[in-house]
Amino acid sequence: xxxxxxxxxxxxxxxxxxxxxxxxxxxxxxxxxxxxxxxxxxxxxxxxxxxxxxxxxxxxxxxxxxxxxxxxxxxxxxxxxxxxxxxxxxxxxxxxxxxxxxxxxxxxxxxxxxxxxxxxxxxxxxxxxxxxxxxxxxxxxxxxxxxxxxxxxxxxxxxxxxxxxxxxxxxxxxxxxxxxxxxxxxxxxxxxxxxxxxxxxxxxxxxxxxxxxxxxxx
Amino acid sequence: xxxxxxxxxxxxxxxxxxxxxxxxxxxxxxxxxxxxxxxxxxxxxxxxxxxxxxxxxxxxxxxxxxxxxxxxxxxxxxxxxxxxxxxxxxxxxxxxxxxxxxxxxxxxxxxxxxxxxxxxxxxxxxxxxxxxxxxxxxxxxxxxxxxxxxxxxxxxxxxxxxxxxxxxxxxxxxxxxxxxxxxxxxxxxxxxxxxxxxxxxxxxxxxxxxxxxxxxxxxxxxxxxxxxxxxxxxxxxxxxxxxxxxxxxxxxxxxxxxxxxxxxxxxxxxxxxxxxxxxxxxxxxxxx
Numbered sequence: 001x002x003x004x005x006x007x008x009x010x011x012x013x014x015x016x017x018x019x020x021x022x023x024x025x026x027x028x029x030x031x032x033x034x035x036x037x038x039x040x041x042x043x044x045x046x047x048x049x050x051x052x053x054x055x056x057x058x059x060x061x062x063x064x065x066x067x068x069x070x071x072x073x074x075x076x077x078x079x080x081x082x083x084x085x086x087x088x089x090x091x092x093x094x095x096x097x098x099x100x101x102x103x104x105x106x107x108x109x110x111x112x113x114x115x116x117x118x119x120x121x122x123x124x125x126x127x128x129x130x131x132x133x134x135x136x137x138x139x140x141x142x143x144x145x146x147x148x149x150x151x152x153x154x155x156x157x158x159x160x161x162x163x164x165x166x167x168x169x170x171x172x173x174x175x176x177x178x179x180x181x182x183x184x185x186x187x188x189x190x191x192x193x194x195x196x197x198x199x200x201x202x203x204x205x206x207x208x209x210x211x212x213x214x215x216x217x218x
Numbered sequence: 219x220x221x222x223x224x225x226x227x228x229x230x231x232x233x234x235x236x237x238x239x240x241x242x243x244x245x246x247x248x249x250x251x252x253x254x255x256x257x258x259x260x261x262x263x264x265x266x267x268x269x270x271x272x273x274x275x276x277x278x279x280x281x282x283x284x285x286x287x288x289x290x291x292x293x294x295x296x297x298x299x300x301x302x303x304x305x306x307x308x309x310x311x312x313x314x315x316x317x318x319x320x321x322x323x324x325x326x327x328x329x330x331x332x333x334x335x336x337x338x339x340x341x342x343x344x345x346x347x348x349x350x351x352x353x354x355x356x357x358x359x360x361x362x363x364x365x366x367x368x369x370x371x372x373x374x375x376x377x378x379x380x381x382x383x384x385x386x387x388x389x390x391x392x393x394x395x396x397x398x399x400x401x402x403x404x405x406x407x408x409x410x411x412x413x414x415x416x417x418x419x420x421x422x423x424x425x426x427x428x429x430x431x432x433x434x435x436x437x438x439x440x441x442x443x444x445x446x447x448x449x450x451x452x453x454x455x456x457x458x459x460x461x462x463x464x465x466x467x468x469x470x471x472x473x474x475x476x477x478x479x480x481x482x483x484x485x486x487x488x489x490x491x492x493x494x495x496x497x498x499x500x501x502x503x504x505x506x
Contacts, residue, residue: 039463039485042439042440042463042465043437043439043445043463044251045250045251045252045439045443046250046437046438046439046440046443046444046445047245047246047247047248047249047250047251047444047445048247048435048437048445048463049238049241049242049247049248049445050435050461051437052238052241053238056234056237056238057234060229060233060234060237061224061225061226061227061228061229062224062225062227064227064229064230064233065223065224065227066224074230078230078233078236081233081237082233082236082237082240085237085238085240085241086237086240086241086244089241089242089244089245090241090244090245090251091251092251093251093252
């Protein structure tokens with residue numbers, strides 16, 4: 001049973017010297033703080049905001065760098081960093097220390113969030129383009145819509161940057177410069193079959209990130 | 219960019235504050251996640267009592283004669299708990315005589331009276347006593363009204379959590395005597411117990427004469443845990459800060475004086491000696 005209030009304030013309580021409890025001190029040995037990921041995860045689950053700050057200080061630069069690499073945009077990368085850490089704090093149980101390091105978990109989460117941002121933007125622009133095609137007599141895009149289309153183009157470029165160099169090169173030549181497969185093969189100095197193969201692989205990867213409608217010829 | 223390069227990236231100004239603020243708006247500091255359902259102190263005591271009664275029902279007759287605590291066998295220890303409930307009944311009925319009674323001494327006659335009785339009689343007497351505590355607590359009204367028993371003066375809600383704490387502690391004393399595995403309270407009950415223990419740390423520190431001003435950041439992990447910032451020692455500016463991380467069940471066993479701090483899985487920040495003092499203070503909250 002617990003001894004409490006009035007008993008603890010009883011006679012004798014103030015008789016000991018300030019902070020002197022040598023017997024107690026000698027009885028306990030404590031280890032230094034453990035920064036391992038399992039402990040950090042348990043602290044997050046217990047609502048320890050200092051653990052969140054420690055994780056931010058240690059891993060936010062890598063999370064931010066990863067997001068910026070995908071998005072190519074500082075403001076959007078900051079939004080991703082915020083999403084990632086709010087998610088970690090709100091749902092600490094989603095991170096399983098047995099499955100990998102916290103660093104890997106956060107960087108992968110940031111990458112997924114960044115790709116989601118790209119996909120979302122592309123879907124929006126694809127819808128917009130489809131609407132233009134279905135209503136040819138409509139007036140052209142407004143300045144605001146042009147700005148958004150420009151952002152979409154940036155998102156496409158960001159997605160293409162994720163491709164391996166060999167595939168990225170043929171995709172850029174075929175889609176940004178309008179070259180045929182034979183012209184691409186000549187430009188890169190590879191057989192036409194290899195150019196087609198790389199183009200197919202590159203598009204397949206892009207399709208996992210981008211809205212299929214945008215890749216179809218208009 | 220290598221991993222090392224990524225770690226050296228300079229973050230935009232204000233991003234840290236923005237992210238931490240947004241996080242704490244999404245979930246307040248101190249609150250465990252997943253959240254545990256909140257229950258009333260009466261519910262916590264009721265659950266502890268049900269678990270204890272279930273354990274008593276599972277005991278073989280020969281288990282009741284096994285040595286348990288302070289020279290009492292299992293049956294005598296259950297008798298001690300009957301005696302505690304009877305004093306709590308008097309306390310809830312407004313009898314001032316129980317306010318300063320000693321927790322062990324006042325219940326010794328009831329414990330001794332169990333000798334020679336059938337275990338079922340002792341078990342039923344305890345069940346009736348626990349049920350009456352709940353009935354009187356409900357009749358007593360608000361959980362903030364204070365009651366005094368065994369040297370404690372506590373709001374009714376805290377008193378009921380203390381009762382749950384003791385029943386769980388002796389539940390495990392008896393389990394150990396009978397060779398049964400230890401039990402752990404459900405997360406909702408444990409949350410109330412660990413919260414009460416955390417709030418009582420300043421009194422525990424005062425009791426052992428720990429007066430150096432210390433700001434304790436206590437993190438109790440696992441279901442039923444949470445995070446508390448507690449000021450112990452004298453109220454003076456510039457207290458030393460100590461961070462203590464350990465699991466909630468282990469901390470409650472420490473507070474019940476059933477585990478020493480050196481057997482806890484601890485993670486400390488700040489002065490380890492000061493942390494040791496605080497942990498040793500926690501163990502003096504137990505009366506047995």
